[in-house]
Amino acid sequence: MDFLIGGLAAMGATIFSNPLDVLKTRMQLQGELKAPGQHAIHYRHSLHAAYVIVKTEGIFALQKGLTAALIMHGLRNSIKLGSYQCLANRGYTCNDEGKTIFHKSLLAGSFSGAAGAFCGSPFLKPLKKLLWDINTDIQVLYKLSKQFITSMGQIQGLWRGANANILRTIVGTSVQLTSFAKTKDVLKNHETFCHSTVITAFTASIVGGILQTVFQSPLDLISIRLYNQSMLHNEQRK
Numbered sequence: 428m429d430f431l432i433g434g435l436a437a438m439g440a441t442i443f444s445n446p447l448d449v450l451k452t453r454m455q456l457q458g459e460l461k462a463p464g465q466h467a468i469h470y471r472h473s474l475h476a477a478y479v480i481v482k483t484e485g486i487f488a489l490q491k492g493l494t495a496a497l498i499m500h501g502l503r504n505s506i507k508l509g510s511y512q513c514l515a516n517r518g519y520t521c522n523d524e525g526k527t528i529f530h531k532s533l534l535a536g537s538f539s540g541a542a543g544a545f546c547g548s549p550f551l552k553p554l555k556k557l558l559w560d561i562n563t564d565i566q567v568l569y570k571l572s573k574q575f576i577t578s579m580g581q582i583q584g585l586w587r588g589a590n591a592n593i594l595r596t597i598v599g600t601s602v603q604l605t606s607f608a609k610t611k612d613v614l615k616n617h618e619t620f621c622h623s624t625v626i627t628a629f630t631a632s633i634v635g636g637i638l639q640t641v642f643q644s645p646l647d648l649i650s651i652r653l654y655n656q657s658m659l660h661n662e663q664r665k
Contacts, residue, residue: 429508429509429512429513429516430505430506430508430509430510431505431509432508432509433504433505433506433507433508433509433512434501434502434504434505434508434509435501436504436508437500437501437503437504437505437508438497438500438501440500441493441496441497441500441501442493442497445489445490445492445493445496446477446489446490447473448496449480449488449489449490449491449492450470450473450476450477450480450489451647452651453469453470453476453480454470454473454476455647455648455651455652456651456652457469457470459652477489499547500547502543502546502547503543503544503546503547503596504543505543506539506542506543506546506547507539507540507542507543507544507596507600508539508543510535510538510539510542510543511535511536511539511600511604514535514538514539515535515608519531519535520532520535520608526612527605527608527609527611527612529605529609532601532604532605532608532609533601533605534601535604536597536600536601536602536603536604536605537597537600537601539600539604540593540596540597540598540599540600540601541593541596541597543596543600544592544593544595544596544597545593548592548593591646591649591650591653592650594646595643595646595647595649595650598642598643598646599639599642599643599646599647600639602635602638602639602642602643603635603636603638603639604635606631606634606635606638606639607631607632607634607635608631610630610631610634610635611627611628611631614627614630614631615627
């Protein structure tokens with residue numbers, strides 16, 4: 428049940444976060460391998476990026492790759508969150524008083540994140556292609572689907588470039604889940620939060636998400652650049 432709930436929660440969140448992922452990916456790839464001032468500035472900031480994308484590609488472009496994102500995030504987070512919760516339920520992350528042990532939670536988060544990233548990696552490359560391709564059409568979708576199906580016969584091809592994604596997810600997940608658990612422990616000692624598990628979980632989630640973004644962003648940029656490099660290499664060989 429923990430695996431199912433984790434996957435469904437992630438899919439629900441993806442519907443709202445996918446437009447932000449589109450903006451993030453476009454901005455991260457802007458001016459790739461160009462010195463400052465030597466490349467065109469298409470997106471000055473997030474709001475400007477949203478305006479440009481909607482103006483040039485239509486409002487639905489903000490939800491590019493949604494289907495692939497739902498599959499990937501649902502699968503990855505069901506394994507990630509489900510595994511971590513199973514370890515927590517068995518007492519591997521807490522002491523006898525139910526308090527989170529920092530280093531054990533980090534290890535559990537690292538293991539869970541690596542497992543989720545490994546299983547979700549085959550869907551990541553098609554997803555990133557959809558997010559950054561400004562000319563995505565039915566033909567492109569067909570080619571991506573064909574490439575994915577073809578790569579099924581080459582098992583190693585499904586996880587090409589996964590090493591960067593796994594490292595990124597290990598760092599992000601361990602920080603996110605550990606800070607989430609530790610924040611809940613702290614908040615439970617305050618009268619405002621001790622009577623409301625929803626407010627406690629919501630506040631802890633915000634803290635965990637912020638810290639995850641801070642620690643994961645550099646690796647996220649590296650991962651996206653590596654996947655983009657792989658895509659460009661494959662297209663040049665055709």
